[in-house]
Structure formats: structure tokens, C-alpha cells
Amino acid sequence: MIDVSRAGMAGLLLAVVATATSGAASAQANFAGVWSATYAEDWPDRIPGPELGDYAGLPLNDANRMRAQSWSASILSLPHYQCRVHPSDYANSFADIRMWEEIDTDTQELIAIRIQHFAWNTVRTIWMDGRPHPPEFAEHTSMGFSTGEWVGRTLKVTTTHLKEGWLRRNGVARSDRATVTEHFIRHGNHLTWSVFVQDPLYLEEPFFRNRDYTLSETGRIGAYPCESVIEVLLPEGYFPHYLPGQNEFLIEYAVNHAIPFEAAMGGAETMYPEYVDELEQLPPPSAE
Amino acid sequence: MMKRQTAGAVLSVAFAAALGAASAGAQQNFDDVAVQTLQVRDDIYMLVGAGGNITVQTGGDGVLMVDTQYAPLSDRILAAIGELSDEPIRYIVNTHHHGDHTGGNANLRLAGATVAGGNMLGAITDSGVGAQIVAHENVLFRLSSATGDQAVSSDGWPTTTFFGDKKQLFFNGEGIEVIHLPAAHTDGDSIVFFRRSDVISAGDVFNTTIYPVIDMQAGGTVQGIIGALDKIVDLIVPVYGQDGGTLVIPGHGRLSNLGDVLNFREMVIVIRDRVQHMIDEGMSLEQVKAAQPSRDYDPRYGASGGFWTTEDFIEAVYRSLSEQE
Structure with missing residues (x-):
């Protein structure tokens, strides 16, 4: 009798453990809620915005550098560019986000995790149901096609x-051939979101960026309406850009911060601490 | 002048081998090519195989398709269309004359049927044979004037041509505009705008794979490419964020939206402006090529081999602009 009871109890425990384990396999951490961005990291780059000619610390290659040097902020006066949303691998630099789960209410399986960025109010979907990525010839979007998996929690x-x-957002491009790997890590009421960009066309090495959030008690994010308007009448076939060697603003960042121009132009080596030694060997910037 | 003609002739040979000739398709091996289908909107599909993308519209009136890829793929294309509709092919629209877009014209036309005849069918017994092929008249001129190895069977020639800005159709409950874009990829380019479905089939004035091919021998110019892209941008109404809204099926590459067309247009304009500046500075073609005015876009669109290299593109831009002056 006692043995039978013990066996029954053991069976019940096993069932509870199995149920709990099953639930954990479906969602091993819950990110639902509004998360407030913390700006201790990279503030000047994120909210005031990057300065013209500041590519320091970015592993961009020569082709990307040329694109950046040709970029003119005047494109923001063009209607089609005024409401362009930030891509999903950049949008986490701004403001708060809302995350929620899409659950199959019958099976409790996690179908997807969705994220809404306050910046531009874009919404992205991270599919958790094992579906494959579409064929290469399917539409590409600002948010991309994302699938998620659990690595522990x-x-x-x-x-x-x-x-x-x-x-x-000062002209440094990320190509449509890039693959982005992200990690969302919850530590109590804190969230770390890391972004790892591999771009075989425009980066010498992968680019890595971290952003941090705290869980919001108020749980609100604001609306972000945007409407394009014609600000300047321009001829057909016009697009603002600088011809090679004619962008007079490129030197400003280097001069204002007393950084060698070569360092301001970025490249993989400018990401590493050892580059400090090289900085000392470089000539100071000159506005001439 | 002679130099320009020589360069044009070189480009022409490249096109004949890679795009322009119906026989070019016969020389390729298509054994491993699978025709894949992507649903774009409720009744609009994109077929991807070898050659230019095909657009298929289905409905109760029948099937309308834009472009036909290469002849050896026709059975596979018909099988793919058969998965989408039991109705016959009624219309084929050609975006231009190159063989990678028209090589299957004859096979697919003869597999279809024109709505014709009615109570006169007994008197006009062949009136319903084959689908109609709709194209700008310059497509007919080019396909019908090809001779020798380049000759195209008359079964593959357009049966309904137009000149001027556009031709309109109403088919499967939808207004369809075939809009001519002068002197762009060739002199016979059209885009096809499905107004209810909100989809544009762009042909080769827009692609997502390589620099725009400018067939100068067939009347193409870089200014025309930019004009064509301007027209597509004008037609597009994007949703907020520019993902979705009007969708664009490119001549080659992936399904696109406004952002993709803007990026491509931006690239062409930037390179055009750089080459124009170099021409204004008195630089020769060889000097311009050596200066690599497209090197920031080369990783994305450039090629050092194949039928359309980066140098071919720069040369076409240079010659387009030089001939304009």
C-alpha cells in the first residue's frame, strides 16, 4: 500500500515535471511588456544623431566608405525619404519598445514574438513555430524575416x-545581403538586446551593437505619425549626393573632436583597443 | 563615330548571345532549372526559372502572362500555370524583345486561345488559335527583323502592337495598363500595371541583381532608364514604412517594393552624375573606367565576367551621355 502510494506520488511528480518542462520548451523566458530604453551607451550617436564624417569604430569597407562620403543629408527633404523607417537592426537604438507573444490558445504553443518600436512605430515578427525562411526571391522589408530559437533562457x-x-544614419550602408543575429537576454527587469550584423558586401568584419532596457511600470509607448510632404520642387531624375572629393563636411567631425581624419573614416581596425597606439602615429586633422 | 559603332557592335554580340537571340536559349542547359511560383497578390503570381521573371494573372476570363522566358522551359512554365488556373492563356504581354523574356512566346501562345469568332467562327476558323501577344510595336520590329541564327518564328511575334504611351486592357475584372517607356533598356520597353491588384511588372528597366542593362544597339539609354524608374516610382503608392503597398516584379531578381526601386534609381543617378562630371572634365572613356566611378556600388551590382560587366555598364552610361551632348 505504501509502495503503491509512493509510486503514485512519483508518477504525479513526473507528470508535473513533464508539464513544466514542456511549457519551458515553448517559451523559456517571457519578454512581454513595454521596455524603456536606457541611453548610457552611445548617447551622442543615438539621439542627437551621428555627426557627418563619423565612421569611427565601424568595420566598413572601402566601398561603404565611398557611399558614406557621397551621402548628403539633403535626401531627408525628399518626400520618399522623409518617412523611411529605421531597419530592424538599427531601430533598437531609439526609445521604448513593446514586446508581446502570439500564443496558440488551445495548445499554448508560442507562435511568434512581436516587437513594436516607438521609433516609426514599426512592428516586427519573430516566428517561433519553426517555419522556414522564404526563398531569396521573396520580398525584402525593413523588418526582414526573423525566426527565433531558445538557447537556454x-x-x-x-x-x-x-x-x-x-x-x-549618416550614410553608412548595410546591404540587403546581410544576415542579422540577435540575442535577447532578460535579467529580472532588465533586458539586453545584442545585434550582430554580417554583411559580406559592405563590412570588413561583423558589426556588433548592444542596447539595454528596463521594464516600464507605466507600459505605454506613444504614437509616431509621419506624413511626407513636398518641401522643395526638384526636377525629375534628381537625387542629392556629393561627387567624390567634393564633400566639404567630411572633415568636421575629425576637426571638432581632434581625431585623425583617417581614424574618423573607420574600418575594422578602428574597433579594437590596439588602434589607440596607431592613433598616436597619425597626423592631426586639418580643415585645409 | 566609328568607335561608337564598334563598341555598339561588341555590345550587340553580347546581347545576341545572352539575351537577344531566340537561339541563345537553345544553347543553354536548362535540365536543372525548376520553375518556382511566388504568390504576389490574390490573383497575381511571379514565376522564377531561368531568364526574366514571369508575371501571371489568373481569373475567370483566363490567364494573362507577362513574358515567357526561354523556349526549353515552356512545358515547365505551363505546368506551373496549370497549378494556378484551369483556364487557357488568353494574353501574353512582352516587356521587350530580348530572348530571355520572349523565347517561349511561340510555345505558350500556341498553348493558349484567343477569345474570338463568336457566331463567325465557321468563317474564320483560325481566329481563336493561340493567345494574343501584346507588345510595343518596336518589339515586333525587332523580333520580325531578326534573321539567320537570330531568327524568331512568326508564331512568337506580337499579334497586337501599340505605339504611343500605352495600351489598356480590362481582363479578369481588372484594369491593366501596358505603359511604354521610351529609350530605356531598349526602345520597346513596357511595364505592365495591374491596377486592382496594385502590382507592376517592370521588365528589365528594373532588376535587383546587376547594373541596369542598357542595350544601346536596340535604342537603350541611361537617361531612359532613369525616366523609367521615375515613372515606376510615380505609380507606386507605398504603405507606411514603404514595405508593401504597390509591389514591383522586376525583370530579374526578387519581388520588390518602393524602397527597392528607390535604392536602384538612386544608384543609377549617382553613377550617371559622376560619369557626367568626368565627361565635363574632358575625361576619355578609358580614363573614366580607370577612375571606377561605381566602386561603391560594385559589390552589390557589379560583375567582372558574364554578359554584362561593370565596365559594360560604365561604357553604356558614358556613351549615352556623350551621344546626348
Whole structure:
């Protein structure tokens, strides 16, 4: 009798453990809620915005550097560019986000995790149901196509099908051939979101960016309406850009911060601490 | 002048081998090519195989398709269309004359049927044979004037041509505009705008794979490419964020939206402006090529081999602009 009871208890415990384990396999951390961005890291680059000619610390290659040097901020006066949303690998630099789960209410399986960025109010979907990525010839979007998996309690996300975007909003490009890997890590009421960009066309090495959030008690994010308007009448076939060697603003960042121009132009080596030694060997910037 | 003609002739040979000739398709091996289908909107599909993308519209009136890829793929294309509709092919629209877009014209036309005849069918017994092929008249001129190895069977020639800005159709409950874009990829380019479905089939004035091919021998110019892209941008109404809204099926590459067309247009304009500046500075073609005015876009669109290299593109831009002056 006692043995039977013990056996029954053991069976019940096993069932409870199995149920709990099953639930954990479906969602091993819950990110639902509004998360407030903390700006201790990279503030000047994020909210005031990057300065013209500041590519320092970015592993961009020569082709990307040329694109950046040709970029003119006047494109923001063009109607089609006024409401362009930040791509999903850049949008986490701004303001708060809302995350929620899409659950199959019958099976309790996690179908997807969705994120809404306050910046531009874009919404992205991270598919958790094992579906494959679409064929290469399917539409590419600003948010891309994302699938997620659990690595312990960390959510690992792989994103493809991104339209061409930017690594920094001063002309540094990220191509549509990039693959982005993200990790969402929750520590109590704190969230760390890391972004790892591999771009075989425009980066010498992968680019890595971290952002941090705290869980919001108020749980609100604001609306972000945007309407394009014609600000300047321009001829057909016009697009603002600088011809090679004619961008007079490129030197400003280097001069204002007393950084060698070569360092301001970025490249993989400028990401590493050892580059400090090289900085000392470089000539100071000159506005001449 | 002679130099320009020589360069044009070189480009022409490249096109004949890669795009322009119906026989070019016969020389390729298509054994491993699978025709894949992507649903774009409720009744609009994109077929991807070898050659230019095909657009298929289905409905109760029948099937309308834009472009036909290569002849050896026709059975696979018909099988893919058969998965989408039991109705016959009624219309084929050609975006231009190159063989990678028209090589299957004859096979697919003869597999279809024109709505014709009615109570006169007994008197006009062949009136319903084959689908109609709709194209700008310059497509007919080019396909019908090809001779020798380049000759195209008359079964593959357009049966309904137009000149001027556009031709309109109403088919499967939808207004369809075939809009001519002068002197762009060739002199016979059209885009096809499905107004209810909100989809544009762009042909080769827009692609997502390589620099725009400018067939100068067939009347193409870089200014025309930019004009064509301007027209597509004008037609597009994007949703907020520019993902979705009007969708664009490119001549080659992936399904696109406004952002993709803007990026491509931006690239062409930037390179055009750089080459124009170099021409204004008195630089020769060889000097311009050596200066690599497209090197920031080369990783994305450039090629050092194949039928359309980066140098071919720069040369076409240079010659387009030089001939304009």
C-alpha cells in the first residue's frame, strides 16, 4: 500500500515535471511588456544623431566608405525619404519598445514574438513555430524575416530578407545581403538586446551593437505619425549626393573632436583597443 | 563615330548571345532549372526559372502572362500555370524583345486561345488559335527583323502592337495598363500595371541583381532608364514604412517594393552624375573606367565576367551621355 502510494506520488511528480518542462520548451523566458530604453551607451550617436564624417569604430569597407562620403543629408527633404523607417537592426537604438507573444490558445504553443518600436512605430515578427525562411526571391522589408530559437533562457533570432538599410544614419550602408543575429537576454527587469550584423558586401568584419532596457511600470509607448510632404520642387531624375572629393563636411567631425581624419573614416581596425597606439602615429586633422 | 559603332557592335554580340537571340536559349542547359511560383497578390503570381521573371494573372476570363522566358522551359512554365488556373492563356504581354523574356512566346501562345469568332467562327476558323501577344510595336520590329541564327518564328511575334504611351486592357475584372517607356533598356520597353491588384511588372528597366542593362544597339539609354524608374516610382503608392503597398516584379531578381526601386534609381543617378562630371572634365572613356566611378556600388551590382560587366555598364552610361551632348 505504501509502495503503491509512493509510486503514485512519483508518477504525479513526473507528470508535473513533464508539464513544466514542456511549457519551458515553448517559451523559456517571457519578454512581454513595454521596455524603456536606457541611453548610457552611445548617447551622442543615438539621439542627437551621428555627426557627418563619423565612421569611427565601424568595420566598413572601402566601398561603404565611398557611399558614406557621397551621402548628403539633403535626401531627408525628399518626400520618399522623409518617412523611411529605421531597419530592424538599427531601430533598437531609439526609445521604448513593446514586446508581446502570439500564443496558440488551445495548445499554448508560442507562435511568434512581436516587437513594436516607438521609433516609426514599426512592428516586427519573430516566428517561433519553426517555419522556414522564404526563398531569396521573396520580398525584402525593413523588418526582414526573423525566426527565433531558445538557447537556454536567451532568445536567439536570425533575420534575413532585409532591404538595404544603414548602420548609422549618416550614410553608412548595410546591404540587403546581410544576415542579422540577435540575442535577447532578460535579467529580472532588465533586458539586453545584442545585434550582430554580417554583411559580406559592405563590412570588413561583423558589426556588433548592444542596447539595454528596463521594464516600464507605466507600459505605454506613444504614437509616431509621419506624413511626407513636398518641401522643395526638384526636377525629375534628381537625387542629392556629393561627387567624390567634393564633400566639404567630411572633415568636421575629425576637426571638432581632434581625431585623425583617417581614424574618423573607420574600418575594422578602428574597433579594437590596439588602434589607440596607431592613433598616436597619425597626423592631426586639418580643415585645409 | 566609328568607335561608337564598334563598341555598339561588341555590345550587340553580347546581347545576341545572352539575351537577344531566340537561339541563345537553345544553347543553354536548362535540365536543372525548376520553375518556382511566388504568390504576389490574390490573383497575381511571379514565376522564377531561368531568364526574366514571369508575371501571371489568373481569373475567370483566363490567364494573362507577362513574358515567357526561354523556349526549353515552356512545358515547365505551363505546368506551373496549370497549378494556378484551369483556364487557357488568353494574353501574353512582352516587356521587350530580348530572348530571355520572349523565347517561349511561340510555345505558350500556341498553348493558349484567343477569345474570338463568336457566331463567325465557321468563317474564320483560325481566329481563336493561340493567345494574343501584346507588345510595343518596336518589339515586333525587332523580333520580325531578326534573321539567320537570330531568327524568331512568326508564331512568337506580337499579334497586337501599340505605339504611343500605352495600351489598356480590362481582363479578369481588372484594369491593366501596358505603359511604354521610351529609350530605356531598349526602345520597346513596357511595364505592365495591374491596377486592382496594385502590382507592376517592370521588365528589365528594373532588376535587383546587376547594373541596369542598357542595350544601346536596340535604342537603350541611361537617361531612359532613369525616366523609367521615375515613372515606376510615380505609380507606386507605398504603405507606411514603404514595405508593401504597390509591389514591383522586376525583370530579374526578387519581388520588390518602393524602397527597392528607390535604392536602384538612386544608384543609377549617382553613377550617371559622376560619369557626367568626368565627361565635363574632358575625361576619355578609358580614363573614366580607370577612375571606377561605381566602386561603391560594385559589390552589390557589379560583375567582372558574364554578359554584362561593370565596365559594360560604365561604357553604356558614358556613351549615352556623350551621344546626348
